[in-house]
Amino acid sequence: MKIGILGAGQLGRMLALAGYPLDLDFVFLDPAPEACAAPLGDHIYAGYDDENALAEFCRQIDLATYEFENVPAGTAEFVAGRVPLLPAPVALSVGQDRLSEKQLFDQLGIPVPRYMPVATREALAMAVRNVGLPAVLKTRRLGYDGKGQAVLRTEADVDGAWQRLGSSDGPAKLILEAFVPFDRELSCLVVRGRSGELAFYPVVENQHRDGILRVATPRANDPLQAQAEDYARRVVEHVDYTGVLAFEFFVANGGLLANEIAPRVHNSGHWTIEGAECSQFENHLRAIVGLPLGSTALRGPSVMVNFIGQPPADADLAAIPGVHIHHYGKTPKPQRKVGHATVTAASDADLADRLRRLQELVRAAEG
Amino acid sequence: MKIGILGAGQLGRMLALAGYPLDLDFVFLDPAPEACAAPLGDHIYAGYDDENALAEFCRQIDLATYEFENVPAGTAEFVAGRVPLLPAPVALSVGQDRLSEKQLFDQLGIPVPRYMPVATREALAMAVRNVGLPAVLKTRRLGYDGKGQAVLRTEADVDGAWQRLGSSDGPAKLILEAFVPFDRELSCLVVRGRSGELAFYPVVENQHRDGILRVATPRANDPLQAQAEDYARRVVEHVDYTGVLAFEFFVANGGLLANEIAPRVHNSGHWTIEGAECSQFENHLRAIVGLPLGSTALRGPSVMVNFIGQPPADADLAAIPGVHIHHYGKTPKPQRKVGHATVTAASDADLADRLRRLQELVRAAEG
Numbered sequence: 001m002k003i004g005i006l007g008a009g010q011l012g013r014m015l016a017l018a019g020y021p022l023d024l025d026f027v028f029l030d031p032a033p034e035a036c037a038a039p040l041g042d043h044i045y046a047g048y049d050d051e052n053a054l055a056e057f058c059r060q061i062d063l064a065t066y067e068f069e070n071v072p073a074g075t076a077e078f079v080a081g082r083v084p085l086l087p088a089p090v091a092l093s094v095g096q097d098r099l100s101e102k103q104l105f106d107q108l109g110i111p112v113p114r115y116m117p118v119a120t121r122e123a124l125a126m127a128v129r130n131v132g133l134p135a136v137l138k139t140r141r142l143g144y145d146g147k148g149q150a151v152l153r154t155e156a157d158v159d160g161a162w163q164r165l166g167s168s169d170g171p172a173k174l175i176l177e178a179f180v181p182f183d184r185e186l187s188c189l190v191v192r193g194r195s196g197e198l199a200f201y202p203v204v205e206n207q208h209r210d211g212i213l214r215v216a217t218p219r220a221n222d223p224l225q226a227q228a229e230d231y232a233r234r235v236v237e238h239v240d241y242t243g244v245l246a247f248e249f250f251v252a253n254g255g256l257l258a259n260e261i262a263p264r265v266h267n268s269g270h271w272t273i274e275g276a277e278c279s280q281f282e283n284h285l286r287a288i289v290g291l292p293l294g295s296t297a298l299r300g301p302s303v304m305v306n307f308i309g310q311p312p313a314d315a316d317l318a319a320i321p322g323v324h325i326h327h328y329g330k331t332p333k334p335q336r337k338v339g340h341a342t343v344t345a346a347s348d349a350d351l352a353d354r355l356r357r358l359q360e361l362v363r364a365a366e367g
Numbered sequence: 368m369k370i371g372i373l374g375a376g377q378l379g380r381m382l383a384l385a386g387y388p389l390d391l392d393f394v395f396l397d398p399a400p401e402a403c404a405a406p407l408g409d410h411i412y413a414g415y416d417d418e419n420a421l422a423e424f425c426r427q428i429d430l431a432t433y434e435f436e437n438v439p440a441g442t443a444e445f446v447a448g449r450v451p452l453l454p455a456p457v458a459l460s461v462g463q464d465r466l467s468e469k470q471l472f473d474q475l476g477i478p479v480p481r482y483m484p485v486a487t488r489e490a491l492a493m494a495v496r497n498v499g500l501p502a503v504l505k506t507r508r509l510g511y512d513g514k515g516q517a518v519l520r521t522e523a524d525v526d527g528a529w530q531r532l533g534s535s536d537g538p539a540k541l542i543l544e545a546f547v548p549f550d551r552e553l554s555c556l557v558v559r560g561r562s563g564e565l566a567f568y569p570v571v572e573n574q575h576r577d578g579i580l581r582v583a584t585p586r587a588n589d590p591l592q593a594q595a596e597d598y599a600r601r602v603v604e605h606v607d608y609t610g611v612l613a614f615e616f617f618v619a620n621g622g623l624l625a626n627e628i629a630p631r632v633h634n635s636g637h638w639t640i641e642g643a644e645c646s647q648f649e650n651h652l653r654a655i656v657g658l659p660l661g662s663t664a665l666r667g668p669s670v671m672v673n674f675i676g677q678p679p680a681d682a683d684l685a686a687i688p689g690v691h692i693h694h695y696g697k698t699p700k701p702q703r704k705v706g707h708a709t710v711t712a713a714s715d716a717d718l719a720d721r722l723r724r725l726q727e728l729v730r731a732a733e734g
Contacts, residue, residue, distance in 0.1 A: 013387070017384055017387060017388070020380070020384060020406070020407065020694075020696070021384070021691075021692055021693040021694060022681065022692055022694065023681075023694035023696060023706075025406060025696075039387070039392060039407075039408070040387065040406075040407065041406070277688070277689060277711070278691075286685060290682075291681055291682055291685040292682060292685040292686045293685075294685065295688050295689065299666060299667070299711075300666070314389065314390075314658055315657075315658055315659060318653060318658040318659040318660075318661065319659045321644070321662050322644060322662065324388075324645075325388055325389055326388040327387075327388060327389065327390035329387070329390060329392075339390075344644070344666075
């Protein structure tokens, strides 16, 4: 079976690596000539709005999926009109707009931080009064890795944030969200099969810096596992989702507050390649092609560390036992995710020791 | 770094799948247009004696290796004259001739079954007297998966075996080996780094049928582990080997008798993808590019079952927990290895149960 993937970044690359053993082949559509998944399949080098290229993409494949959440609605509809596109376009539309996403959470009874839509400078002033400070002003669309965000700590930050993100022509499409003084950030990765079968990975504790995920640690028997699964189930069942979805939460006052969802495999699930019985990548493929889902159980302690900018030298990484290297084939560039390593160990003590050594290397490389 | 692989079958395919995360890219040279590793790299479609193609192959790569032991000596020399070829050609020449292989074992003090070279019908008669019956008559070169072999149970089998394997023009290149009434067949996978660093996987117990490997089970703490490592070490140090080498043994009277070596990753090591900390494929690549070797420790109980001819349906396979599917992208054909599954479990009891279910599927599919 030939799978088409919209986007050919590292997520597409890891999907293909997981898919060949299942006898799947891959065609990627991506406008970047150096897209890092390209060596692992056929690469149609075209924009997402190029209907000739999209038609050719659809002719070559049996089934389509995507590896990023900002697939334009028109592209998704064009593809879905020709071949099955999973997850279905409705899942994209929910996650693409932070306001409709928050409204969905409200509708499904999932707690969210206080928020208000912001279209004008006056609306921002009112939102600041209602939501309170500190707060975060975000673009409703196309933000990732901390981009399109401004933190408002005091009233003095409001003008600058508006100048950066506000619109000068017509209403802005922003949202102000209360800054949550969270204890932890957790994500829950859920996978739903074509027949509605559900599986949940153990929740993952995530550490960000400069808005970019740095370290992700799966937590066995976390007290919030059941609550996270309940909220994730509500979303995937509401939109009749197929595939892997990541749900990011804040933990505050002992409970979960919804942050955002990503309708795709997710950076906080990369540890599943070595750390779980069946990886998020294989499970996404199993789900969309209609196979029974694989076990999401842990294989033992593990933790993932991202390489941001410049990765450590392979000889140093490979010298640490239990370190699994994952380069994405991307040119190093500041703030770019160029790879990750997952550390496995038989005990938590060994894991902590190996992680410490790995983080020393990563910090030294990033400078 | 770009790695050239001579041969583009399933071993090349699994090498590439292990290599992309290490930031390696791949070029395959293989005369088969449908070679199953081809989608995972560039494929130079040419014969192994095509010097123009070999020169182009060498121009594109930094380092070469091979995935089958019958690389012609001239090909190996041609390549090794242009780029580093690892394992070095001497390892090929030893393993390609069953007679020189046995002589090497003798020289290194590694016990072997009784054997005699056979060039004529008269020499065969003498060999039968010296070696005794039952015995196996084998071609010295190019045998695999039970091909090029005849079992001699009684004197009545001698003429037929000679007619099948003997030569009508000039001396035959055969070897008669005593048939070993073995208790078990074991293999030892060793990996040796460029600096001489050694690592050994736990020995594997192998079950063959019709000369083809069916089931391979790694054995933790096997009483013969130390002896297997000692013999494997003698071989790889003698030829200054780099990469993974498989050493197959018979177990008889509580000790090991050498059967044969394969200077490459090996079917009896496929379980290492999920069952060991670092797979044989990754460790072969780490060795040849000069990285520190990965841990060969077991991650828990595992067992591998080959798919010969027709594989079971994916929906049935995926429904068994802990079953990891590995298709090779090959057209099903009787007696052809088209894939394998590795079963993992947390306990030996679960492993046995899952293996039983898997073997039922495999037997039903093979018919």
